[in-house]
Amino acid sequence: MRIGVFCSGGDAPGMNACVRAAVRCATSMGHEVVGINRGYQGLIDENFYVNSAGEPRMTARSVSNIVQRGGTILRSARCPAFLTEDGMLKAVRNLKKHGIDALVPIGGNGTFRGAAELIKRWEGRVVGCPGTIDNDLLGTDYTIGFSTAVATGVEAIDKLRDTAESHQRLFLLEVMGRHSGFLALYTALAGGAEFACVPETPTDIPGIVRHLEQLQKTGKKSIIGVVAEGDEEGGATILQKKLDDAKCTFSTRATILGHIQRGGSPTPDDRMLATRLGDFAVKSLDLGATGVMAGEINSRCVLTPLADTFAQHKPLPSELIDLLDRMSN
Amino acid sequence: MRIGVFCSGGDAPGMNACVRAAVRCATSMGHEVVGINRGYQGLIDENFYVNSAGEPRMTARSVSNIVQRGGTILRSARCPAFLTEDGMLKAVRNLKKHGIDALVPIGGNGTFRGAAELIKRWEGRVVGCPGTIDNDLLGTDYTIGFSTAVATGVEAIDKLRDTAESHQRLFLLEVMGRHSGFLALYTALAGGAEFACVPETPTDIPGIVRHLEQLQKTGKKSIIGVVAEGDEEGGATILQKKLDDAKCTFSTRATILGHIQRGGSPTPDDRMLATRLGDFAVKSLDLGATGVMAGEINSRCVLTPLADTFAQHKPLPSELIDLLDRMSN
């Protein structure tokens, strides 16, 4: 088999580890790998990874020393052209032209939507890997990049806490998550924050203010709150204003992490997950699977139809919401 | 209930997060918490945590700002005295004297052995939490501290790789693990090492040398191997000599991480696990559980009889051993 590998959509730490695993599994099984640069755009543009011997082919050596790198050596892109019938047909022509039998797209729901459309027009096989910091895909407990993004948020909290303790303040940390509160909730729990505002549950501002007053009475000197950018009450800047208006007794500062969360050397967890899934995706292709995403559920590698991974909202574990409450007394 | 919390045995990152969770869960439910310093030794010596108001009691405020700290504010110790009947009876007397109804010991198999003996002589309840970097306890997928110890090892590999790449060398990294290869195997996988030597499987030195020769032929410039201190062929220093004797073509350097692996701010994963388990241990005590360890299996909190956690060797996942092989071509 000749397997094409690419990354698409927002990049996520661990994508390189996933590419590495796919390539090394494939070469260990005797398959060939073509690296496609810049996602679907590269498929349309015939933009392929060229190895040190000048060939458009990835070998085990092409992926040496990348397991620890953030970003992706194949570069990622969003590709509006691919959403058109024309774009898709051009991609299919190029797949045929270059003798590619199968694809391992690494990305999020946009990537898989595209892949699901592609296989309607192409007889090759597709097994995707979930690469997104949002952890908003069904079919896997965690997505590649989520662990590192949480670590980045937690590290920010650890730093804010130094100042918060010194100055008796409330810090609001805004993390990514337009529709999903996973990043905010996990960052809050692991960071020891007092509350999290997530899109999935109503944010009760007077309730927060009362809760903080009570904490202050017990001697609590500083407060950290984590806010998902997509919280229905608004991001950290708006929330800061609303808390001030609601006469919150703590002096409040907002901090916005932004794209920093997408970068950084992947955590061991992300590398492990990426390695297992990149490997499993190729093994699954080898066994004939197609139209599915490789995921890890309860420590076991599983396949889920692409369309099922983004069909529904991945629910936040309610016991973790309760746990955060219990931890902030 | 009046609940005693302590840490015992080798310390592990995340113990503080576990203490915090136990305390906050307990206070949120109306229980009292006594912090016992220095493990079983502190129980024998009546050495209790004293809060800022001068009382021998932990409040929600006693555990502020510790979720991110390595080590343990209750300090840990190994306690030979406790292994004697005298020691144990003294501990029991002190538990009664101070009106302690239940215990949350945080530690490894030595800690739980002690706890299992204790409840034969005391009518109080015990729910333990697995705090050890070795991940060698059954009844939980991971132990508190393992994730951070892996991260420390992986970080070391990332640094060694810089030099290995620059100089074309083989670096052997020795990690902890007298009887268990979990740390070595996970560190190798996440670090992108070429091989791991673990106590559970025979280490085939001529085989390693042949494998490295093949890698060199493909253009591989540097090699990292991870060695568990308890590997049957010996630690990194001995292995280095054996590889040299077997005419390994790479110039070899050994590095020994030692106690560095026990320290450091816990990873988000360790904080999450510690928080969940500390909380779950107290909730389980509240529901009447005793003689068990709180663990997490397949993302769910579960209880396992103390004796079952150390009765058998926790097996290394064989699919991860295979995966490492596949990744090092």
Next chain:
Amino acid sequence: MRIGVFCSGGDAPGMNACVRAAVRCATSMGHEVVGINRGYQGLIDENFYVNSAGEPRMTARSVSNIVQRGGTILRSARCPAFLTEDGMLKAVRNLKKHGIDALVPIGGNGTFRGAAELIKRWEGRVVGCPGTIDNDLLGTDYTIGFSTAVATGVEAIDKLRDTAESHQRLFLLEVMGRHSGFLALYTALAGGAEFACVPETPTDIPGIVRHLEQLQKTGKKSIIGVVAEGDEEGGATILQKKLDDAKCTFSTRATILGHIQRGGSPTPDDRMLATRLGDFAVKSLDLGATGVMAGEINSRCVLTPLADTFAQHKPLPSELIDLLDRMSN
């Protein structure tokens, strides 16, 4: 001598190392130390650090295990009350009441302005230490906290670069610095950014756009720019808009670091500087110095009159501005 030590104004990483050094130097010389909580406010409120023996006194043991901690165990505060004659006289009364002979204030220009006023009304001695991330004080090459704040900014750039490389983008990173470009310039240089916008020099937006176009022609795939919050063209968000309006060909994203820069474990450099200056301040007091700040110039400890440290704008080294230009071709 009975020496009072306090931190005032915005907190800075390394303040704890400075407190530790002042305390240990003082105790090694036979002086007594009183820790004053929350800066000038604590002086007015008689809010003193209480050691584990319950005494309002800092011993060598009071500062164990804090050299590595961000924030300050004495907590910092801004104190409007101190700016009034009443506040100042109350502070003087308390200094006399508690037999304090000398002060080591750790802070920035606000702190030293206060101290300069104080010694007009009090016969005790004052030797300050420069603790501010802004590096905007004369009389020292660097201030305590600057090195760590640069490191935090550089780490952010390293993460942004992962994504920038993957997506071919321009990232603007806003760092602190209302009136001073030190943080922005050093962060840009050490981070390998393409440009820095600082309050000290005019920001030429069409010039930046032309420069980026040229870089793009040479194959440059991603751009990082560092913006001081006090740049005369505005912070990162405003600059992003202006670059878009000027038809910058790179897709631009703004990121705002905020208070994260104040936290974190101090770098070795900040710990060294803080240790040297805290020690030198006490030795200088012992020798009779007063009304001065301890600083380090050309690796040597020196004293500068308090008023001279904030009388003029500390100029950016112009050779570093040229260097950044040369590095971004």
Next chain:
Amino acid sequence: MRIGVFCSGGDAPGMNACVRAAVRCATSMGHEVVGINRGYQGLIDENFYVNSAGEPRMTARSVSNIVQRGGTILRSARCPAFLTEDGMLKAVRNLKKHGIDALVPIGGNGTFRGAAELIKRWEGRVVGCPGTIDNDLLGTDYTIGFSTAVATGVEAIDKLRDTAESHQRLFLLEVMGRHSGFLALYTALAGGAEFACVPETPTDIPGIVRHLEQLQKTGKKSIIGVVAEGDEEGGATILQKKLDDAKCTFSTRATILGHIQRGGSPTPDDRMLATRLGDFAVKSLDLGATGVMAGEINSRCVLTPLADTFAQHKPLPSELIDLLDRMSN
């Protein structure tokens, strides 16, 4: 001019930043750069860096995105062949053959010894840059890589302290430094260690034991000592035994950092220093300098004859030795 750049000897973090600066300064001035792989060995083997266009030439783009990377993209090597007359003449022939007019060798005293010999046989110019973690070269306050190696050691101490505090132990940390105590002394000071054993001063074991007993009486719970591998009493393992034999009351553990200190992303300080010196070396070549090393003294770039950089032992600042004493009461 056609300038050859290479790294030689033990690699040091910041070498990449130095290569980048030399390249970009050169290209900004209209010079050409040839990257020589693997130090003097590559000069003998005509092993040159090949850019993405397939040419043996480094452009500004060749050094994109490397400022933050440990190791060196040009790889380093020790080269016994170069020490022979034959090797040296071969190198000279190759320099002429490839039209190289000048060299920027980045390395330590071995590198500069070689360069000093080379210019006796070759009419080209040489301006070196000090790249070594040992900081053992005269003509510069600090060498490139020293700051990062200190940071790695300090980070290790921060982790050991967690366990030391929890268990009341003495940890000995062995750092590199066969003949020089800079790394050990700075690591000890910034890490807050209680003592440092360096080759430059006699290590008084009974004195250490007495000092530690006194500290224990004041309530000190844990001790960290830093040992240079070249201390005259031996490395950490031997010292551990000697302390035990001298009846040290603390339970002692030895840890050996090894090559980990050579790796890691360079600190901002190392990047700044490397950037300034790489740039300054090229500018100096352009102005006609030769036979010298570029260094930074008192924040100013200066040139020192190559032979003077290794002619004498670089002395440890005695005031820092005193400072460490004062800090450990």
